[in-house]
Amino acid sequence: MGKNSGKNKIEWGSKSFELRRSRGSENSPKAIDKDTTMFILMSQEVKDEGNKLFQSKDYEGAMLNYEKAIKLLPRNHIDVSHLRSNMAACYMQLGINEFPRAIHECNLALEVAPKYSKALLKRARCYEALNQLDLALNDVRTVLKLEPNNFMAAEIEGRVKTAIKKKYFCR
Template sequence: MPQKRRSQSWMELKQAGNQCFRAGQYGEAVALYSQSIQQLEKSGQKGNEEDLAILYSNRAASYLKDGNCNECIKDCTESLKLVPFGYKALLRRASSYEALERYRHAYVDYKTVLQIDWNLPAAHDGVNRMTKALTDIDGPSWREKLPPIPSVPMSVKESRAQAASSASQQNSMVDNNKKAPGPAAVKKAKALKEQGNAFVKKGDHKAALEKYTESLGQDPTEVTTYTNRALCYLSLKMYKEALSDCDEALLMDSANIKAFYRRAQAYKELQNKESCIKDLNSLLKIDPNNIAAQKLLQEAQKMK
């Protein structure tokens, strides 16, 4: 008789979902996270609120990548019920609200994130975009029409500050476990990045890749090093690795034009027409006159 196949645990399903997410397989990631959520909820384990919150937030990120903003909002809201003031869930919900042109709700979530951590560029950029959009719509009195902005408890701010002091601020789908760089590490990382830049100018992308990787080992919070390394990965036809670096850059800076463009290039090479076009449209909302993006969009639209 054939052996019965062992069913995967919720943790194994979560890890498989993370792998699919990094590979740009967002539909598969949603299915795996859904199975993981179902298993964890059925287990009846006490104290699993944080794990469930992460799963809902991860599935929300997958929905967001696929353009399913309504489902993203639902999952982020569930995550926030389990663990109030989770900044990743707030950022993802804000992005979905923004995409649906629900700018007041997006503004509230972005502002809430800034109460939690003032040093997140994505939240600052979001607030600036929403301020402009709401001013255009409602005029100088736009603040009067906002929903209430919740007050973040001091304990949440202190917890985030403590985490930021011992972990990098690259918001990956896996646990943050990289130490925040000190001044010496930042200085060394900058020097290594400059060496990488010099290799790129010479056309030696393999050597540049090595320097950028060393630089990120010193300082994993530098956005431009990820986009620079993504360029090297593209040149070396390592397209999935380029996707991963662009994902990291966009998690830290949701309006990073180079990250959108290089991720679109990677998607094009991987024959993922829909994701390629989506990234280019996102880029062109930020920079409508970007000629390179306009040209790549025309090429992508002709893909079969």
């Protein structure tokens, strides 16, 4: 028998993926579970299809794909936060009446990745549109602490500060 190089190949569809197993026993938490890896790969393909639907402005179809992709992933996988953020973008495209749902999706994304600036900015834009200015300002300030040169956060912060001044000083 040959020496185990710690690599495995997985074939899925027309793609072949090489996996590296961590050192240690098969029961090690760092060891790659082939089934989990397969589900992650499947999730990526479903997400890609959702992204195509989003680009073609089929937001409901995109959301269905993102939901399917989420179900294929481990609960705290980083892609869950990206998919939830994508779902928030879909809700935002559907109009201001759907902004509370977009905020909910951002909240779910931030449960997995609390410093995910895209989700924070989407939520801030929703709060701004819903005139929940203090919450919007809080989110953009969080982003600016993490990324001081984030142009979008600075832009939103400026608009929100102006709106707050108008609200409290122009009565």
